[in-house]
Amino acid sequence: MRTTLVTRFEEIDPFDRAFKAWFLRAPVLPPARVRATRLPRTGVRRRADPVRGDTAPPVSPAPIEIGWSADEVLRHRDFAAMSPEEFARARTMLTKLGTTRPQRRSRRVRSHPRGSQLDLRRVARRSLQTGGEPIVRSFRRRTTVPRRLVVLCDISGSMEAYTRAMLLFLHATVGAGRAEVFVFGTRLTRLTGALRTRDPEQALGAAAEAVVDWASGTLIGASLKAFNDEWGRRAFSRGAVMVIVSDGWERQDPELVGREMARLARCAYAVVWVNPVKGNVEYQPLAAGMRAALPHVDRFLPGHNIASLEELADIVAAIDRRHGA
Numbered sequence: 001m002r003t004t005l006v007t008r009f010e011e012i013d014p015f016d017r018a019f020k021a022w023f024l025r026a027p028v029l030p031p032a033r034v035r036a037t038r039l040p041r042t043g044v045r046r047r048a049d050p051v052r053g054d055t056a057p058p059v060s061p062a063p064i065e066i067g068w069s070a071d072e073v074l075r076h077r078d079f080a081a082m083s084p085e086e087f088a089r090a091r092t093m094l095t096k097l098g099t100t101r102p103q104r105r106s107r108r109v110r111s112h113p114r115g116s117q118l119d120l121r122r123v124a125r126r127s128l129q130t131g132g133e134p135i136v137r138s139f140r141r142r143t144t145v146p147r148r149l150v151v152l153c154d155i156s157g158s159m160e161a162y163t164r165a166m167l168l169f170l171h172a173t174v175g176a177g178r179a180e181v182f183v184f185g186t187r188l189t190r191l192t193g194a195l196r197t198r199d200p201e202q203a204l205g206a207a208a209e210a211v212v213d214w215a216s217g218t219l220i221g222a223s224l225k226a227f228n229d230e231w232g233r234r235a236f237s238r239g240a241v242m243v244i245v246s247d248g249w250e251r252q253d254p255e256l257v258g259r260e261m262a263r264l265a266r267c268a269y270a271v272v273w274v275n276p277v278k279g280n281v282e283y284q285p286l287a288a289g290m291r292a293a294l295p296h297v298d299r300f301l302p303g304h305n306i307a308s309l310e311e312l313a314d315i316v317a318a319i320d321r322r323h324g325a
Contacts, residue, residue: 075306078279080161090306091168095200097309098172100317101146101179102241102269108143115139146178147269149316150236152227154246155211156185156218162276162304163215164204166245169309171195171203180236184223185213190231218249220289221256228263241319242268243312245303247277248290258292265296270319273297274312279304298323 006015020026074082074090082090111119122138130136151170155163173179174195181191194206208214231237242264250257265271273293277283279302285291294300299315302308 075310077306078304079165079276080304087165090165091200093306094165094168094309095172097306097313098169098174099176100313101149101176102316102319103144104147104239104269106143106145109140110143111138112141113139115141117141147319148236148240149173149179149243150240150268151179151181151243151245152188152223153181153183154185154218154220154244155183155214156249157215158218158247158249159245159276160215166303167195167204167207168200171200180231182227182231183207183211184219184226185211185216186219186222187213188223188226189213217251218246218289219252220246220248220250220293221253221260224257224260224264228260232263232267237264237267239267239269241270241272241316243272243274243316244293245274245276246289247275248285248287248293250287250289250292254288254292257289258295261293261296265323269322270298271296271323272299272301272312272316274301274303276302276304278302279308 001019002012002015006012074086075093077086077090079087079090109115109117111122117140119138119140122140123134123136126136126138127134151173153163153166153170159166170179170181170191174181174192175198179192181195183189183191189211191207191210194210195203197203197206228237261271275283275285275290278300285294285300301312301315303312
């Protein structure tokens with residue numbers, strides 16, 4: 001890098017400091033104030049020795065400790081503990097996480113140089129250039145397309161500290177395409193249309209107007225039943241990756257949660273449950289709704305900070321088999 005990027009002697013020291021700060025996480029130190037002299041024959045500049053008065057070879061810097069990064073600290077800060085200024089900085093990081101998608105093989109085929117099927121139509125078309133002789137062979141194979149992603153997000157009072165961060169994450173998810181977002185407290189509400197707006201703040205305002213049970217109680221079983229009865233019959237969950245964001249607190253019948261989760265798992269490609277409370281090292285799934293849902297969950301993840309949402313995005317994008325543990 002130094003060979004290709006540095007063109008003058010004065011750029012060597014700034015390049016070395018920038019390299020250590022970026023790749024070695026070293027603190028950025030101020031440049032050394034030394035006088036540079038040019039040797040008459042070779043043209044190589046060397047640092048002047050303040051004691052001897054002549055030029056001496058540059059002295060290698062002493063080993064320094066790994067530096068501190070504000071963004072790294074912010075990645076592991078709990079959303080509930082963030083100040084308004086920290087959350088404003090985290091919003092940019094959140095909008096970049098929802099663009100990843102699980103993939104699936106499509107029934108459609110396209111031309112590909114390493115395909116396994118002979119593309120007879122293209123071979124016949126190319127043979128017209130060689131007098132009808134099929135000299136150039138062309139192949140095709142099945143393409144890879146994004147798999148449908150459906151998110152059910154809990155917006156009850158117990159999830160209020162994490163709702164805004166989750167909706168910003170889901171706004172980017174809807175913007176990437178092939179995603180459906182529903183929220184629930186005491187009832188189920190579809191928010192896909194409201195979150196299609198490009199501006200995140202405008203999307204959150206539209207979501208607030210569409211939801212009537214914001215920061216209310218939690219009826220997970222009834223909300224899952226409403227989704228399975230209305231939207232599951234429209235094949236929204238068939239072959240889709242289902243992501244449920246909730247702390248698992250159920251106010252009514254926890255057995256209803258188990259029955260509806262079983263219905264959901266039979267149709268879905270995979271079921272991922274994101275619980276922000278799971279970020280606590282002392283957490284145990286003691287809530288009745290959470291215990292009823294866990295037997296039908298393929299992956300159980302935290303969602304309390306940016307690092308956990310990065311892990312969620314990576315895991316969802318890597319799902320490659322149905323109900324893989």
